[in-house]
Amino acid sequence: MIHILTTGGTIEGLDYVDGKGITQSNVTIQSFLESANIDFDYTIKSVFKKDSRAITDEDRAQLVCKINESAATKILITHGTFTMEDTAKYIGKLNLNKTIVLVGSFILGSSAETDAPFNLGYALSSLQLLKPDVYIAMNGQIFNWNNVSKNLETNKFERNDQ
Numbered sequence: 001m002i003h004i005l006t007t008g009g010t011i012e013g014l015d016y017v018d019g020k021g022i023t024q025s026n027v028t029i030q031s032f033l034e035s036a037n038i039d040f041d042y043t044i045k046s047v048f049k050k051d052s053r054a055i056t057d058e059d060r061a062q063l064v065c066k067i068n069e070s071a072a073t074k075i076l077i078t079h080g081t082f083t084m085e086d087t088a089k090y091i092g093k094l095n096l097n098k099t100i101v102l103v104g105s106f107i108l109g110s111s112a113e114t115d116a117p118f119n120l121g122y123a124l125s126s127l128q129l130l131k132p133d134v135y136i137a138m139n140g141q142i143f144n145w146n147n148v149s150k151n152l153e154t155n156k157f158e159r160n161d162q
C-alpha cells in the first residue's frame with residue numbers, strides 16, 4: 001500500500017503570477033495516475049494546496065502528522081520545487097522509519113509539455129525499491145534529503161557534494 005499526500009505546487013498546476021497565488025487548477029495527481037492505469041493499492045489525500053514558497057513549518061508539521069497517522073510505510077509527497085529540499089530536510093531529520101519520496105514538476109501540470117507524469121512514474125517506481133529514508137525524485141535522479149539542493153540557474157536538483 002502506498003499513501004500519496006499532495007501539497008500543491010506546479011505539479012498540480014498551481015503557481016504565482018504577479019505575486020498572487022493561483023489556486024484554481026483543473027489538474028489532479030489522481031488524474032495523472034488514472035491515465036497511467038496504475039494497478040497497485042494506493043490512497044491519496046490533499047494536505048494543503050500551496051505554491052511551495054508559501055509553505056510554513058506549521059504546514060510541514062501538519063504533513064508529518066499525516067505521515068505518522070498513515071499505516072503505510074511507503075509515502076509519496078507531491079510538492080512544489082522551490083522549497084522541496086526544506087520539506088525533505090524537515091522530515092528527514094525526524095527519522096520516521098518509512099520510505100518517503102518527494103516529487104514535483106518544473107512545467108505546469110496543466111501544460112501539454114509537463115514533466116509531471118514522467119516524474120510521478122519515476123518517483124513511484126523508486127518508492128517501491130528504496131529503503132526507509134527521505135528522498136527527492138527529480139530530473140530522473142534520486143537524492144537523499146541531506147545531500148540535495150535546487151540549482152535555480154539550471155532549474156535542476158543536484159547533490160551538494162558533486
Ligand SMILES: NC(=O)C[C@H](N)C(=O)O
Nearest residue numbers: 009010051052080081082
Ligand atoms: N516548479 C514548482 O513547483 C515551482 C512552484 N511554484 C512551487 O510551488 O515551488
